[in-house]
Amino acid sequence: MPAVLAVLAAGLMVLHRAVPNSVGHLGSLLEAFLPWLGLVVVVLFLVAVLCRSAIALVALMLPVAAWTCLFGGLLEAEHGSYDLVVVQHNVSDENTDAVGTARVLAGAGPDLIALEELVPPASATYVRALAPAYPYHAVRGTVGLWSKHPMGGVRQADIKPRQITESWSRGLRAVVHTSRGDVAVYVAHLPSVRVRASGFASSWRDESAARLGKAVAAEKLKKVLLLGDLNGTVDDRGLAPLTSRMNTAERGFAFSFPAAFPVARIDQVMARSATVGHIRALPPTGSDHLPVAARITGVLR
Known part of the structure; x- marks a missing residue:
């Protein structure tokens, strides 16, 4: 047997x-x-x-x-040089320590920080706490992006499933202007999934991933980064509209959820025409997710 x-x-x-x-x-x-x-x-x-x-x-x-x-x-061990460090974190709308969370994220020394579940008044706290090191930021709905580099071309990315009729804005697109070229950066928070008696409920997540995949496919800039809580692992076929178009982390597991006992990485960093060389989990914050930090190569070429 x-x-x-x-x-x-x-x-x-x-x-x-x-x-x-x-x-x-x-x-x-x-x-x-x-x-x-x-x-x-x-x-x-x-x-x-x-x-x-x-x-x-x-x-x-x-x-x-x-x-x-x-x-x-x-x-495999982390090695080699890199162009950018990015941090992705679902900060949780129930997080009562926005200042401490911002300190953990900035402590990793990233060039870009993507956040989800931004709600008032915590969102204003993140703006104030991150402003000294990250003078450029954009927030659309409940997602935001902070950058050490100038940004432009900010707009909402429409990834809302058709059956959601209420106000729902969980995606943005921005252009980050580096000294060696522009990079399109998408920040997204896909719908949650549930394990039920009837099976794995992921239809809304899958539809949102398909809409996001079409947006990435239509992106005119060559270099693209995607940071977000995608509510799925890179092996999950529901994220195929994204993983079929973008590179995922080559090294590191970085399980991020749930923070108390992480069993899966649903917080993702992906890249087009660039490489996500290594990804790691950061120390816990007041969120039910762990932050993840990734090193990106091939962006500034």
């Missing part, structure tokens, strides 16, 4: 796209926690040792190889 389970675990890792999404979005649910299938290998290894099953131990090489192929590169 351990040998059979080992083969099944390897199959789920390698062929996760084959798991259908038509019923309860089960494929997306699996992909949201795909790296954690590695724990199955640990459990099966202990069972194989206790059972003294040589066949099971040999079979375990399959899921080990599959996990290493999919995620091993993320374990």
Whole structure:
């Protein structure tokens, strides 16, 4: 039995796209926690040792190889130079320590800071707290961008699902003017997902991701950065309209949610015509998310 389970675990890792999404979005649910299938290998290894099953131990090489192929590169050490450092954080509309949160974010020394769930009066506090180091900022609805570099071309990015009829503004686009060229930066907060008895409820998130993907595809500037709480991991096929067009982090897991015991990175940094070389989680703030910081290369060329 351990040998059979080992083969099944390897199959789920390698062929996760084959798991259908038509019923309860089960494929997306699996992909949201795909790296954690590695724990199955640990459990099966202990069972194989206790059972003294040589066949099971040999079979375990399959899921080990599959996990290493999919995620091993993320374990590589950070190295090399970089052009920009960016920070992404859902600050939470229930965060009561905006000043402390701003201190943690600025402490990472980023060039850009993207925030979601900005609500009054906390949003004004972030403006004041970040102003000394980040003189340029833009806020549209509940998302904002702070920059050390001048910005222009700020506008709302319409990513609202059709079924949401109330006021809802959770996307912006801005142009950051660096000394060596312009970069289009998108900040987005996609709708939340829920695990229910009927399955993985992600339809609104998926529709919003598709709208955001079209906006990125239509972007005329070559260099594009996307920072946001996308409520999905980069393996989740619901984010395919974005991951098919943009590069994701090459190194680092940076699990960001929930802050008390992070099990997934749903706060993302993506790039077009640039590389997200390394991503890491920052110390906790008053939010239920951890901030993430990423190093970007290939932007200033």
